[in-house]
Amino acid sequence: MRQVKKLKIVLSTLREKERYVKFKIISQEPIIYSDLEDAILNTFLDFYGEQGFSSLSFWIMKDLYDEENQTLVVRCNHKSVSQVIAGLGLISRLGDSRVIFKILKVSGSIKGLKPA
Amino acid sequence: MKFYDLHVYSSFANGQPTLEQLAQTAKELDYHGICYVVYFEGKEREKIVETQIKEVSRKIGIEILLGLKARNVKELNFLAGLRRDFDLLLVKGGNLDLNRAAVETPEVDILAHPELGRLDSGFNHVLAKLAAKNNVAIEMNFREILTSSKRSRSLILAHMRENVKLAKKYHVPIVLCSGAISNWELRDPQVIIFMANQLGLELKEAKECISTIPENIINRARERRDEKFIMPGVRVVK
Numbered sequence: 001m002r003q004v005k006k007l008k009i010v011l012s013t014l015r016e017k018e019r020y021v022k023f024k025i026i027s028q029e030p031i032i033y034s035d036l037e038d039a040i041l042n043t044f045l046d047f048y049g050e051q052g053f054s055s056l057s058f059w060i061m062k063d064l065y066d067e068e069n070q071t072l073v074v075r076c077n078h079k080s081v082s083q084v085i086a087g088l089g090l091i092s093r094l095g096d097s098r099v100i101f102k103i104l105k106v107s108g109s110i111k112g113l114k115p116a
Numbered sequence: 117m118k119f120y121d122l123h124v125y126s127s128f129a130n131g132q133p134t135l136e137q138l139a140q141t142a143k144e145l146d147y148h149g150i151c152y153v154v155y156f157e158g159k160e161r162e163k164i165v166e167t168q169i170k171e172v173s174r175k176i177g178i179e180i181l182l183g184l185k186a187r188n189v190k191e192l193n194f195l196a197g198l199r200r201d202f203d204l205l206l207v208k209g210g211n212l213d214l215n216r217a218a219v220e221t222p223e224v225d226i227l228a229h230p231e232l233g234r235l236d237s238g239f240n241h242v243l244a245k246l247a248a249k250n251n252v253a254i255e256m257n258f259r260e261i262l263t264s265s266k267r268s269r270s271l272i273l274a275h276m277r278e279n280v281k282l283a284k285k286y287h288v289p290i291v292l293c294s295g296a297i298s299n300w301e302l303r304d305p306q307v308i309i310f311m312a313n314q315l316g317l318e319l320k321e322a323k324e325c326i327s328t329i330p331e332n333i334i335n336r337a338r339e340r341r342d343e344k345f346i347m348p349g350v351r352v353v354k
Binding site for chain 2: 026028046082083085088089090092101103
């Protein structure tokens with residue numbers, strides 16, 4: 001069996017500091033995940049451009065999407081939290097449904113996002 | 117921290133949803149109070165709106181103020197004379213003459229979107245000095261950013277950045293508002309704070325612009341409606 005070579009893990013001091021932003025989507029109708037992902041990426045690319053978007057280190061945590069409560073977690077670096085939250089506010093529609101993003105929590109770890 | 121949105125409309129003005137829907141969404145987004153803005157259409161209509169505001173405010177449990185918006189200099193002078201009948205006086209910015217008249221009138225609380233529909237920022241150092249002297253706040257309207265795109269959005273952002281710079285230099289109060297005409301245009305206070313942060317305000321300043329400064333404006337408005345109030349700095353004590 002062919003083994004895939006993995007990169008050696010970067011030193012913790014050289015690693016980027018991450019922030020996780022948890023938010024709730026208040027919508028007229030239940031939303032579809034693919035619509036949400038498209039809307040977020042397109043809005044960010046439109047607003048910040050390709051170069052600006054690359055500096056956010058933005059990642060959507062698909063496995064942390066809660067369909068029932070309509071909550072999602074996104075990851076970015078610690079310097080771009082304000083850009084990410086401001087950008088989320090520019091999304092007003094998902095498909096035909098109008099939406100509002102309510103920021104629930106910003107944390108340095110996924111564990112920190114869980115309710116106490 | 118108490119957050120306030122001092123510029124929202126509803127079906128009584130131009131927007132679609134009812135005041136109740138607006139208040140409900142604002143409560144869900146952790147706002148402590150909103151200012152429901154209407155255009156002046158006679159004193160009777162104003163009384164109807166005020167009764168509805170009291171009813172909804174009690175039902176939903178959120179502070180709602182009545183704001184009137186002047187669209188021209190004549191209307192502004194008329195409303196400045198009726199200042200005790202409502203809570204806040206806003207002026208629809210965008211016109212240079214109206215922007216100037218607004219910052220020259222101490223009765224005005226907020227000059228809304230001075231850069232609306234303009235190719236410049238609609239606000240300069242002369243207006244900034246006057247606004248600071250008369251304590252007229254300048255509004256950063258989130259709806260303008262939300263409803264525009266591409267070139268027009270970049271222009272609006274540039275003008276807002278310029279206005280923020282001037283306001284900071286001359287100590288003009290800034291208020292951050294959603295300018296929502298529908299409950300779906302209301303935004304989380306944090307979103308508005310971080311957008312203002314992108315426009316040149318420090319995080320602490322941005323928070324003040326949506327909490328402390330609006331609270332001061334509301335307190336001043338309450339004081340103005342008090343029977344003992346005569347003019348700023350003068351009130352009946354006995």
